[in-house]
Amino acid sequence: MLLQRIRGLCDVGQTGKLNSEQFALAMWLIQQKVQGRELPTVLTPEMMPPSLRVKDTNVEELTHSAELEQIAKEIESLIREKRQLETDVAQKEADIRIKNGEVRNLQSELDTLSATLKQLEVQKKEAQKRLDDLDAQVSSFYYYSFDPCFLFLILSFCMFTLADFVLFEVF
Secondary structure, three states: OHHHHHHHHHOOOOOOOOOHHHHHHHHHHHHHHHOOOOOOOOOOOOOOOHHHOOOOOOHHHHHHHHHHHHHHHHHHHHHHHHHHHHHHHHHHHHHHHHHHHHHHHHHHHHHHHHHHHHHHHHHHHHHHHHHHHHHHHHHHHHHHHHOHHHHHHHHHHHHHHHHHHHHHHHO
């Protein structure tokens, strides 16, 4: 009795046979009954198999199609905007890679200049040390050249050498 009632609901054209959509509907109705729900006395428009639904174009459907067209236009617009943003992002990423390369080059140049500066500072210290040594030598030379004792020694040496030379020539 129950199966006859379900078959009667699903066989909309009363052909005595069920197509695949009608069979799927019958299986769904059986499942509803197994779950404890009551079966409808007639099929609602939503329960009708899609191939058997009445196609009437009323104002509501036209409104839906206009809304769908508007939504489709918005989707197309969003897709174009997305593509543009993706292009912009790719360009920005490329710019960032270039800037990062420039920063690495500048950092390398800075490191080279810093190393050169350190070498120059070491060379400056060595040159200053040599200059200080030369200044000390010059100071000591002036000290000995103007020291009265040093001058007396040099004059004495010269006089004895001259005296020896004169004596040697005379004899």
